[in-house]
Amino acid sequence: MNKTPSALKWLAEKRARLAGDLQQSLLLAEELSQRISKLQHQLAAVDETIRIFDATLEPENIAPVAEWRQRYGRLGGFRDAVIDIVTKNSPAWVSSEHIELGLLARLDISFQSPAHRKRWRENSLRPALKRLLADGTLERRHDPEVKSGKHGYWRLKQAATVGLADL
Template sequence: MSSKTPSSLKWLAGKRSRLAGKLTAYQHELVEVEERQLWLRNEIEKTAGLIAAVDSTIGLHEIQIEPSDIRPTRPRRKALFAHGMVSRSVLSFLHAHPEHWFSTSELMDVLCGAAKIFRTDYDPDFLRRLLRRRLRAMAARKILERHGERISNTEQRWRLSRQHTGRSVQRAADASSRCIT
């Protein structure tokens, strides 16, 4: 005779499981942040050394000015992703896995990996909005399929549409037949 596990114990086990998963995710993110901090500290030291070199060069000029009087300018930010990179990265990944559904978070990891950026360097909501906007646009053009049910408010599942998969296979077959003849 087996005894039934009480619902309160099941709830506690589930709660502990979710919390343990959160803890693991935070620990991984902490390692990424510490690596980023180390890189930033090195960049700060290099830049401070370059400023000191420029300041000493300014002191050699015949017209004397105080280097600290020169106001810093904000560096121009280059675009986070090159033109078309979001679409190219997502499509190349989905072409490699045509029959599988992927969540928005999984595609975000693919995009960050392709761009060689840390997810923690930028506002995650900004990255997610950027990716979701692009995914919705590709779904409207029937390049991607969106799974009917949402995982959460910000999570959905995506895959390459069957029409698009067929066309890419046909293009590849046409290209290979041209090469053979």
């Protein structure tokens, strides 16, 4: 039995990862293509309806806007949801992953791609956890300076316990 060279093993693993990424990207492209087609049909229907109401108005001249959705319910809903998830597990430590999955389910959040989910995690979840830490609502078990590649752990700020050694 011949030993497989490490360079060939690396190439095979690299190829497998690239093939997986390509497969996911092709599925995403197909989903986006379907979404684009659906949106184009809806836009054409709305344009036709506008022309029925006012033949002088050109729908193409109406500037597009980015939709703002109140994604997390009322103001402070995202923060409250994070606190609620941590509270339900109190006084135990809760991983960032558990908080993330709880938020996705509770707030019915979905993403178009893993990149969108990562961006949400970095721009919404992480800052929310840091703000709750800064205002004294949460405490963390992990050292933020150590990049372990693992999820952090959080819990509600616990009352300081005074032991015999502290006296």
